[in-house]
Amino acid sequence: MGWYYLDRDHNLILKLYIQPGARQTEAIGVHGEELKIKLAAPPVDGKANCALAEFLAKRFNVPLKRITLKRGAQSRHKTVEIYQPINGPEVLLSEIRTK
Template sequence: MSWYQCDGNHNLILRLYIQPGAKHTESVGLHGDALKIKLSAPAVEGKANKALLKFLAERFQVPLRQVSLKQGAQSRYKIVEIYQPSMGIQVLLADDCLK
């Protein structure tokens, strides 16, 4: 199973593994069947979730309202949907994460 898929409406669904409290926010590679993303925000009061959605919105160049957390609000494993992104998944691989 891949860490991403597209649905019939050209929406992107991402399977992510999140590491909050890191020095920098960046994608770092695969973690099982999920893409691992390090977040500089702590996992307190939803700060990491907000930082994740903002990071993805910036990477995919879409408004924040087009990025939705579907599952995993209180888990490291999350499923995020990006409604009709203007960029492809390669924007998450730009951190040289899959060497």
């Protein structure tokens, strides 16, 4: 299994590795079985989780209420569910800069 899958209701489940406190928010690439995302927000008072939800809502073209943090509220390893996303997971990979 990779870093994403669709559940039986066709909701997108993402397995993410988060690096808070970065200069800018961006998807970096696949990190083992997770997609690595750098967040500009600090890991304080849920700010990084809020920034992640906003980043994903914008990329998948859904309102914030359709983004659910299923696992990892206090961890760098997170599982996120996106209810009926407009875009597929490739939208995150399309932003990754080639080095």
